[in-house]
Structure formats: C-alpha cells, structure tokens
Amino acid sequence: MAHEKINGCVVIKDLYYSVNDHTWIRLNDDGTVTVGMTDVAQTLAGPILHAKAKNVGAVREKGKPIAIVESGKWVGPIKSPVTGEIIEVNERVAADAQLLNRSPYRDGWVLKMKPSNLGADIADMVTGDAAVEAYRAKISADNLKACTHIEGTDEYE
Amino acid sequence: MEDHEGKKILVIQTHGVETPTRTYSPLFYAVAAAAMEMEVMVWFTMNGTNQLKKGAAEQVQLDPTSDVTLKTMLQMAMDNDVKLRVCQQSLTLWNMTPADLIDGVSILGATSIIDLALEADHVMYF
Structure with a gap:
C-alpha cells in the first residue's frame, strides 16, 4: 500500500478519509465501501478494550455512530463517513478489539456498507496527497502527539 | 449492538473529589450511553457537587502516569452532549455560588430531579 508517515502516523494514500472524524473508507469493486478508523484514531483511544458495531441491516446517515469503541481512558463513537446500509461487520474486531490498534488499515476494518449517496459523501473526503496534507494540518492544529503502536502492529516501511 | 437510540438515561452522582475512584466511572458510562445515541443527563448532588467547582476536577487524577x-x-x-446539572440546594453544602461552577453546568431544584427521574427510561445512581 502506498503510504506516508506523519509524526509516526500512517496515512494510506488510496483510501478516502474523513479527517475530522478519523475514519477512512476503501472503495470496493462491488460498489460497497469498507470503513475503518485511522492510525491517529487508535493512538488517541489507546489500547482498545471493546468495540461494538451496529447490526447488519442498520441504515445510518453520514455522521451517525456505526460503532462504539472503548479503551481504558476513552469511549466514543466511530461516525459513519457515508450514508448507507451496514452489510457486514468485522467479527474479528468484535472478538479482538485491539485489532483496531494493531491493524487499523488491514485486518482491523470495522464494517462494510452499501452507500446510498456516495458521490456527495466522498466529495467531503480526501485521498492521496491531499489526505496526507490534510492529516499533516490536523495533527499540527490539534497539537497531536506522535502515533503510538502496540506490539504486533502492522509495519509500514 | 442493540439500537437504544433516543432512550433517556439519568445518572445521579453523589460522590466527589474526596473519593476519586468513585468519580470517573459514572461519567464514562454517561459518555458511552451518549455515544449510543441516548439522551443522557448527569445530576450532581450531595458530595458530587464539589467536583464542579472551578479548578477542583483538574486536581483529581486516578492514574498519575x-x-x-x-x-x-x-x-x-x-463534548458528547451529555447534559450536566447540579442540585441547587447542594451548592450551599460546599459554600458554592453559581459563579463557582465550571462552564456548561446548569442548576436545577429538587422538583426538577423528580420530574427527570420519572421521565427517564433508566436511572443510574452512584
């Protein structure tokens, strides 16, 4: 995966990001999207203890919670980056929530959705070099610390 | 995750800065409920009131690291739209005036808390 590191935080270039919500989507060939949380998000949360996603079949509007994530110091929603129906939940994350920490862009995806208004939703997101620059600005503006990674995290050279 | 969107949760916190281990969890539960799209209010009364005094909560740290x-x-x-309310009568226990409260907290009287308890889908008492 083409990527860049900013302050130790990995940004994968072929994903689309909602930077303020620290989420990403991958566009799948069948018209669905895979949704996950970013390296910055897993750093802010710290080692995650529990993750519960909404049920398959739930229709969510962009910005509404699609999952709740808990760590020892933080609890909060993962906000949907698109409007659509949840069609698959990553059961591996439900069973091992720290997969979100170790593999935020690969095995630790949260769920898949069938978007209903992707064209409009994606217009608010950033990808490629624009995503890298948006994250660089976000990290600077929010004075975020360097990303931290627990043992077993995916490596990006 | 079951869909509990719109349910009303009232959290009553009676513990304050002198018992730090009893202060974090009620707020954590409140935020969890808010993240699950419930309407959540925390009602501070008795000793719970003293954590709302400006400068007090900053001094309470469970994990020094x-x-x-x-x-x-x-x-x-x-930040998660949990409403914070404090008991008017309990302010006097701690020689507090409305001006002593941190921003974002509203004052209600005893009658209001009874109404809120009856309107809530569930009350959690700490």
Missing part, C-alpha cells in the same frame, strides 16, 4: 483528569472526563461528557 496518564494525562487524564476528572476535568478531562467532565469535558468528554460535555
């Missing part, structure tokens, strides 16, 4: 204080927890609650 963490930068999270009780003020962080209160702010996290407010």
Whole structure:
C-alpha cells in the first residue's frame, strides 16, 4: 500500500478519509465501501478494550455512530463517513478489539456498507496527497502527539 | 449492538473529589450511553457537587502516569452532549455560588430531579 508517515502516523494514500472524524473508507469493486478508523484514531483511544458495531441491516446517515469503541481512558463513537446500509461487520474486531490498534488499515476494518449517496459523501473526503496534507494540518492544529503502536502492529516501511 | 437510540438515561452522582475512584466511572458510562445515541443527563448532588467547582476536577487524577483528569472526563461528557446539572440546594453544602461552577453546568431544584427521574427510561445512581 502506498503510504506516508506523519509524526509516526500512517496515512494510506488510496483510501478516502474523513479527517475530522478519523475514519477512512476503501472503495470496493462491488460498489460497497469498507470503513475503518485511522492510525491517529487508535493512538488517541489507546489500547482498545471493546468495540461494538451496529447490526447488519442498520441504515445510518453520514455522521451517525456505526460503532462504539472503548479503551481504558476513552469511549466514543466511530461516525459513519457515508450514508448507507451496514452489510457486514468485522467479527474479528468484535472478538479482538485491539485489532483496531494493531491493524487499523488491514485486518482491523470495522464494517462494510452499501452507500446510498456516495458521490456527495466522498466529495467531503480526501485521498492521496491531499489526505496526507490534510492529516499533516490536523495533527499540527490539534497539537497531536506522535502515533503510538502496540506490539504486533502492522509495519509500514 | 442493540439500537437504544433516543432512550433517556439519568445518572445521579453523589460522590466527589474526596473519593476519586468513585468519580470517573459514572461519567464514562454517561459518555458511552451518549455515544449510543441516548439522551443522557448527569445530576450532581450531595458530595458530587464539589467536583464542579472551578479548578477542583483538574486536581483529581486516578492514574498519575496518564494525562487524564476528572476535568478531562467532565469535558468528554460535555463534548458528547451529555447534559450536566447540579442540585441547587447542594451548592450551599460546599459554600458554592453559581459563579463557582465550571462552564456548561446548569442548576436545577429538587422538583426538577423528580420530574427527570420519572421521565427517564433508566436511572443510574452512584
């Protein structure tokens, strides 16, 4: 995966990001999207203890919670980056929530959705070099610390 | 995750800065409920009131290696649209006036808390 590191935080270039919500989507060939949380998000949360996603079949509007994530110091929603129906939940994350920490862009995806208004939703997101620059600005503006990674995290050279 | 969107949760907090281990969890539960799209209110009364005094919550830190204080927890609650309310009568227990309260907290009387308890889908008492 083409990527860049900013302050130790990995940004994968072929994903689309909602930077303020620290989420990403991958566009799948069948018209669905895979949704996950970013390296910055897993750093802010710290080692995650529990993750519960909404049920398959739930229709969510962009910005509404699609999952709740808990760590020892933080609890909060993962906000949907698109409007659509949840069609698959990553059961591996439900069973091992720290997969979100170790593999935020690969095995630790949260769920898949069938978007209903992707064209409009994606217009608010950033990808490629624009995503890298948006994250660089976000990290600077929010004075975020360097990303931290627990043992077993995916490596990006 | 079951869909509990719109349910009303009332959290009553009676513990304050003198018992730090009893202060974080009610706020954590409140934020969790808010993240699950419930309407959440925390009602501070008795000793719970003293954590709302300006400058008090910053001094409560359960884990000295963490930068999270009780003020962080209160702010996290407010950031997640948890409503923070304090008992008017309990302010006098701590020689507090409305001007002593942190921003974002509203004052209600005893009658209001009874109404809110009856309107809530569930009350959690700490």
